[in-house]
Amino acid sequence: MTLTEKEAKLFTAIAKGMDEPRMGWLHELAEESHSTAGVLGSLIKKGLVISEEEEGCTDNPVPCYWVFLTDEGEAHSLRNYPEIDLMLD
Numbered sequence: 001m002t003l004t005e006k007e008a009k010l011f012t013a014i015a016k017g018m019d020e021p022r023m024g025w026l027h028e029l030a031e032e033s034h035s036t037a038g039v040l041g042s043l044i045k046k047g048l049v050i051s052e053e054e055e056g057c058t059d060n061p062v063p064c065y066w067v068f069l070t071d072e073g074e075a076h077s078l079r080n081y082p083e084i085d086l087m088l089d
Contacts, residue, residue: 001046001076006039014049014067015077015084022077023068025057040067048073 010030018024030036043049057064
């Protein structure tokens, strides 16, 4: 599966994770924008990422999104971004 430059950038950020590998709060992993939302939607459609809306996770009334790789996303990461998984060991 081929990812666009923007998809690869967001996918890599999610794969590296924040507090834990392969997951984190979207607002900590990427700039929140309409563009990021569109790219995230594309990764979800490709079956690489799951996003769950959480309310009350910050002082901001806007919901936060917890994002994580699917099994297919983890396999894609191992095949195409082995340097990420080496960093996680």
